[in-house]
Amino acid sequence: MSHVRVAFGVAVTAAFLVAVDAAHPADPARSDPPTFAADVAPIVFANCSSCHRPGEVGPFSLLTYEDVRKRAKMIDRVVSEKLMPPWHPVEGHGEFADELALTPREIETIEKWVAADMPEGDRSKTPALPKFIDGWQLGEPDLVVKMAKGYPVQAGGPDIYRNFVIPLGFKEDRWLTAIEVRPSARAVLHHTLFFLDESGEAQKIDGQDGKPGFRKMLNATEGQLLGADTAGLGGWAVGGMARHLPGGLARKVPKGSDLVLQSHLHPSGKAEVEQTVLGLHFAKQPPKRSMANLQMPPLFGVAAGLDIPAGEKAFKLADSFELPVDAEAVMVGGHAHLLCQTMQLWITPPGKTERESIFFIDHWDFDWQNQYQYADAIALKKGSKVEVELLYDNSSDNKHNPNDPPQRVRWGEETTDEMGSISLLLVPAKESDAGELQAGIRRQRIASMARNARKAAGGAGGLFDGIAKQVKQLDINNDGKISKDEIPAQLRPMVARLDSNGDGDIDAKELAALTGEEPAPDAAPAAAADETAGSGIKLAGADGKSYWPQDTRARVANVVIFTTVDCPIANAYAPEINQLITDYKDKPLRVYLVHVDPDVTPEAAAKHAKEYGYVGPILLDPKQELAKKLGISVTPEAVVLKSGSSTAYRGRIDDQWGDLQKKKPAPTKRDLRLAIEAVLAGKTIATAKTKAIGCDLPELPKGK
Numbered sequence: 001m002s003h004v005r006v007a008f009g010v011a012v013t014a015a016f017l018v019a020v021d022a023a024h025p026a027d028p029a030r031s032d033p034p035t036f037a038a039d040v041a042p043i044v045f046a047n048c049s050s051c052h053r054p055g056e057v058g059p060f061s062l063l064t065y066e067d068v069r070k071r072a073k074m075i076d077r078v079v080s081e082k083l084m085p086p087w088h089p090v091e092g093h094g095e096f097a098d099e100l101a102l103t104p105r106e107i108e109t110i111e112k113w114v115a116a117d118m119p120e121g122d123r124s125k126t127p128a129l130p131k132f133i134d135g136w137q138l139g140e141p142d143l144v145v146k147m148a149k150g151y152p153v154q155a156g157g158p159d160i161y162r163n164f165v166i167p168l169g170f171k172e173d174r175w176l177t178a179i180e181v182r183p184s185a186r187a188v189l190h191h192t193l194f195f196l197d198e199s200g201e202a203q204k205i206d207g208q209d210g211k212p213g214f215r216k217m218l219n220a221t222e223g224q225l226l227g228a229d230t231a232g233l234g235g236w237a238v239g240g241m242a243r244h245l246p247g248g249l250a251r252k253v254p255k256g257s258d259l260v261l262q263s264h265l266h267p268s269g270k271a272e273v274e275q276t277v278l279g280l281h282f283a284k285q286p287p288k289r290s291m292a293n294l295q296m297p298p299l300f301g302v303a304a305g306l307d308i309p310a311g312e313k314a315f316k317l318a319d320s321f322e323l324p325v326d327a328e329a330v331m332v333g334g335h336a337h338l339l340c341q342t343m344q345l346w347i348t349p350p351g352k353t354e355r356e357s358i359f360f361i362d363h364w365d366f367d368w369q370n371q372y373q374y375a376d377a378i379a380l381k382k383g384s385k386v387e388v389e390l391l392y393d394n395s396s397d398n399k400h401n402p403n404d405p406p407q408r409v410r411w412g413e414e415t416t417d418e419m420g421s422i423s424l425l426l427v428p429a430k431e432s433d434a435g436e437l438q439a440g441i442r443r444q445r446i447a448s449m450a451r452n453a454r455k456a457a458g459g460a461g462g463l464f465d466g467i468a469k470q471v472k473q474l475d476i477n478n479d480g481k482i483s484k485d486e487i488p489a490q491l492r493p494m495v496a497r498l499d500s501n502g503d504g505d506i507d508a509k510e511l512a513a514l515t516g517e518e519p520a521p522d523a524a525p526a527a528a529a530d531e532t533a534g535s536g537i538k539l540a541g542a543d544g545k546s547y548w549p550q551d552t553r554a555r556v557a558n559v560v561i562f563t564t565v566d567c568p569i570a571n572a573y574a575p576e577i578n579q580l581i582t583d584y585k586d587k588p589l590r591v592y593l594v595h596v597d598p599d600v601t602p603e604a605a606a607k608h609a610k611e612y613g614y615v616g617p618i619l620l621d622p623k624q625e626l627a628k629k630l631g632i633s634v635t636p637e638a639v640v641l642k643s644g645s646s647t648a649y650r651g652r653i654d655d656q657w658g659d660l661q662k663k664k665p666a667p668t669k670r671d672l673r674l675a676i677e678a679v680l681a682g683k684t685i686a687t688a689k690t691k692a693i694g695c696d697l698p699e700l701p702k703g704k
C-alpha cells in the first residue's frame, strides 16, 4: 500500500508544479508531466490494446483516455512489476520476434503520468488507434478445423488439463507452417500445446469419461510420449501471436495422424463451453530443411532426479549437451510447474570458455507458458556446449508454492508435482547432418535414462505396458517394444496412482476422479426482500431497492464483498462467494456484493449477477463511499461487520492468490470463513486483517 501513498504524495507535488508551470509557460527548465495524448496513448495503443479490446483476451478495454485513466493505479502496478504486457524472457538474453516488453523509459512515462494524476493533454493530439486485424491474423487458413464438441468448463474449482483430439484424416503427408488458435471462450482457454498422434490411441480414449477429450495420461511428459515427434508444432498461449515457422521450415503431419490439443482451462467464475477452432497453414511442398527438438533435461526432467526437499530455496536442475554438427537455434521455450523460479540456457562456442546466455526467464510463471522465436536464427558451431539450469524455490517465500507448509516435491504429472526442461528447436546447418543431429539428441536422451536406470531400485510397472506401446521415445534399444526396464522408475508410481481400485486398469471413473472437477455448487436460495431504513451508508441495489449494508441490528454479522464486473480475480471468486452464501443461509448473517465501478449501471450489475449466478443483494457504490469508509483497496475484498457495525475482519477471501497472477491450485487458508465462524461463535478473530490480492479500485471520474 505504501506504493499508492507515495504516488499520491507525488501527485500533490506534481499538481503544485503544474500550477507553477502554468504561470511560467516558457520556462525551459520545467518538466511537464507526461500526458495521455502525447505520451501514454502511443505506449498503450502499441502494447496493450491488441489484447485489451472487445472480443480479445484482456479482461477490459484499453482504447480511450477514460478506459486507461480508470485503471491507472492498476496499470501502474502491472507495468512496474512487469506483469503486463505478458512477456517473460529477460531482455539481453536472446532477441525474439514479437517482443512484448515495455522499455524502462515507457514504464517510467506511465509511472510519472499516474503520479501526476493522469492528465489527458490535448485530446486532438491523441494518436489514432492502430488498425487491428479482426478474424484470422495470418489471413485465410488452408484448412479450418474445430473440436467436434464443446467442453463444459464449470464456474470454479481447480484449473483443468484436458486433451482434445481433432481427427485430420489426411490421405498423404502434409507440411504445417502455422496453426492459428481461436478459442470460443477467451476467458477460460489459457494455453494449448499441439501434438500429433499417429497411433490412433487418442481417438480411442476420447470421450470415455462422458466428456469430450481425455484427461492427461501420456502427457506425463506433456505429450512427448504421444507418438509422433511434434517438435516445432509448439503451442499457443493466451494473447500469443500466430506466426509461421521461419526460414521455410515446416512440420510434417504424417498421413492418418490426428491433431491433439493439450489445453489448460482456467475456470473464470461462470460456466463456459470451450470449443477451439484452429486455422492450419500448409507449405506447398516439403521443406528443404528439417528441425530437431533438443530438450534439456530430456522428457521434462523425468530422469533428472527432480526431488526437492521441503523448504529448499534454490534447488538446481541442470543439463548440458555438445552439438554434434553445425546448427541454428530458431525457437526456445521452457516447461515447469509452480516451484520453478528461473530457467536459463547458455551457449559456449567450441574452444571458448565464456558462455553466452540466449534464454533467461527470471520469474517463471506456470500460467504463461510460451515458445519464443528468435528474431534471427542463432548460428551454433559443431562442438558448442549448450547448458541449462532451472532453479526451484520450495520454501514458503514462493508465493506460488501449493503446499503450506512446504512439502517434499518430486517429478510428476500433477501441477503440484514438478517437471522441468528447456526446449531448443534446432535446424542443422547442412541438411545432410540432420541424421547426426537427431542421433546426438537421442544419445543424450538415452544417457539421461541410463543415469536414472542406475539409480532406480528396480520393480516392475506392469500396468504401464499397455500405455507404453505409444511411448516411442522410451524405446532405448530401438526394438519397437518398451520393456519394463526401459520405463524410468519415476514414471511407475505415477501410472500406479491412476489405478485407484488397484484392478490393473484405468476406468472412466478413475479418470474423472483425477480431474479434480467438482460438481457445480447448488444454487443459493433467493434473497430476502427489501431492507428497512437502517443506519450507516445507504446504497441502491441493482433491484432498485435501498440497502444499509452497515446496519447489523437484525443480525450477528454482515459480510460485504466488493467487486466490479470486469476484475478477473473477483469474477473467479464467484463460485466461492455463492458457496459462502449457501453455507450460511440459515445463520444470522447476510452477504452483500457491492460494485465499486463508477460506471456500472443497475442493469449491468444485474446482468453480471445473472451470468455468475449471484443471488442476494447486489449493491452499487459508484462513488466508493462504502469502500472508502471500510478501507477497501482492491476487488475482491471482504469485510465482516459485527453488531455495533464495527469491523471484525477485512481482507482476502482466502489465500488462493499469493499475488497478482500467482494463483495456487487451491487455497490453503480460508480467512473469510474463519472470520465468519469466529463472529458467529462470539469469539475473537485470530487474524482480523489480511492483504487482499486483486484489482485496484477503479479511479473515480475527475472532479467528483
Ligand code: HEC
Residues within 6 Å of the ligand: 044, 047, 048, 049, 050, 051, 052, 057, 058, 059, 071, 074, 075, 078, 079, 083, 084, 085, 086, 100, 102, 238, 239, 240, 568, 569, 660, 661, 695
Ligand atoms: C498478449 C495479450 C495482452 C497484452 C499485450 C496485454 N495484456 Fe493485460 N491482460 C491480458 C490478460 C489475458 C489478462 C487477464 C490475466 C488473468 O486473468 O490472469 C490481463 C490483465 C490485465 C490487468 C489486470 C491485472 C491482472 O493481472 O489480471 C491489467 C491492469 C492489464 N492487463 C494491463 C495491461 C497493460 C497496461 C498492457 C500494456 C502495457 C497490457 N495489459 C497488455 C492480456 C494482455
